[in-house]
Amino acid sequence: DTEVTQTPKHLVMGMTNKKSLKCEQHMGHRAMYWYKQKAKKPPELMFVYSYEKLSINESVPSRFSPECPNSSLLNLHLHALQPEDSALYLCASSQGTIAEETQYFGPGTRLLVL
Amino acid sequence: EDQVTQSPEALRLQEGESSSLNCSYTVSGLRGLFWYRQDPGKGPEFLFTLYSAGEEKEKERLKATLTKKESFLHITAPKPEDSATYLCAVQAQGSGNTGKLIFGQGTTLQVKP
Numbered sequence: 001d002t003e004v005t006q007t008p009k010h011l012v013m014g015m016t017n018k019k020s021l022k023c024e025q026h027m028g029h030r031a032m033y034w035y036k037q038k039a040k041k042p043p044e045l046m047f048v049y050s051y052e053k054l055s056i057n058e059s060v061p062s063r064f065s066p067e068c069p070n071s072s073l074l075n076l077h078l079h080a081l082q083p084e085d086s087a088l089y090l091c092a093s094s095q096g097t098i099a100e101e102t103q104y105f106g107p108g109t110r111l112l113v114l
Numbered sequence: 115e116d117q118v119t120q121s122p123e124a125l126r127l128q129e130g131e132s133s134s135l136n137c138s139y140t141v142s143g144l145r146g147l148f149w150y151r152q153d154p155g156k157g158p159e160f161l162f163t164l165y166s167a168g169e170e171k172e173k174e175r176l177k178a179t180l181t182k183k184e185s186f187l188h189i190t191a192p193k194p195e196d197s198a199t200y201l202c203a204v205q206a207q208g209s210g211n212t213g214k215l216i217f218g219q220g221t222t223l224q225v226k227p
Contacts, residue, residue: 004157006157031213033213041219042201042203042217042218042219042220043158043215043217045214045215048212048213048214050213055212056212056213056214058214088155088157090157090158094213101146101213102146102148102160102163103148103160103213103215104160105150105157105158105159105160106157107156107157108155108156108157110155
């Protein structure tokens, strides 16, 4: 089974709100990723966690705060977002060594910032 | 600079009309090339991983091939349910051990009955 789940499916928030996106996988993968995808564009990498430690931050603004509570769970905390942050947020996972590995994506959370 | 280019941007086919999608890459050492299918508003669905020139993989009506400069996704006798955006992505040695995927812009395929 190569399933990555994400909740919620849709989220609408104001610029002053605080919300969180959740991602879960039960494949025993030890690397997890957050991507942002705008309409008609490919996904852009935001963060990489390897063995529950943040290994890559692609210069993402501090209003996005990732968290990896355990090897199966990945959160993205959102605070004081801007309308241009509206996008599809994708979570992915891979086995653990990261390089050369296939990444499996979740269905995404569609975020709208008003 | 590492780069991935997909062509065409859009492709319309009649049901049963076979064709190929192209993914050209210029990278500092290829670690892996990945094909995904993405339906509107959904996450990319993994199709194939290719690691070395000459490698081929098949799944139902799809076949992916790899050379030193490009990859092709061949679609044989497509059906309307094959309509989607097909994304090609590479991992390059220049990205170190980051797992960073360099995506092409995608090819949007429409198959008409």
